[in-house]
Amino acid sequence: MRGLDVKQIVIMCGVALALAACGGSDDDSSTELPDDALETTEAGDETATDDQSDDESSSEVTSPPQSDDDSGDSGDSDGSGPSTATVTIGGETYEFSTEGAVVAQCQTDMFGVFSVQLPGVDGDSGIGIVALLEGTDPEVVGQVDAVQVSIGDEDWIADEASDLFEVADSLQPGMSQVDSVQVDGSTVRGTATFVRQLSLFVDGEPETATGTFEATCGEERIS
Secondary structure (H helix, E strand, O other), X not given: XXXXXXXXXXXXXXXXXXXXXXXXXXXXXXXXXXXXXHHHHHHHHHHHHHHHHHHHHHHHHHXXXXXXOOOOOOOOOOOOOOOEEEEEEOOEEEEEEOXXXXXXXXXXXXXXXXXXXXXXXOOOEEEEEEEEOOOOOHHHHOOOOEEEEEEOOEEEEEEOOOOHHHXXXXXXXXXXEEEEEEEEOOEEEEEEEEEEHHHHHHHOOOEEEEEEEEEEOOOOEEO
């Protein structure tokens, strides 16, 4: 076999050196970074960490505090609890309530009327109140301010439009009427002149008494 001459050897060595140089460059670039590149990467990591910490801190500060009280407003307020009423006639006071009642009514605005129908707390009485709200036309609703109280077998009526005026000649205007009325939110109160119904038919003479009344609607109900 003819050996390689000097020119061929030189060419082959040059090719080998070029291949070695290229291979070394690829290995170095994949495993090592310049010092300034490392410093830049570390600085970027620290900045990202600081930004994340600032975001979390900002979120903690701006989040609204959680309340330990989930019950809402404390204490009694309008629209809750039983509806109650009291009436005083001739010095005697009677109490009424929806608590435990099967049938009762308390509406602060029923087509312009404050309407109350409550049983007595003693179970042997009841009260009915009709109070027209400001601006309500009696001709439109077909009612006037009125209070009727039943206590046992006795009925005391304060109603200037009562049918009793038509059947009892002895009953005169002013003997049965609401004298004053005031509606304040869920409460109605006032004064009245009551006539005892039985006195018109048994005694023949109207028995009247002045009195006061007040009612507060807790939970509004019709039942």
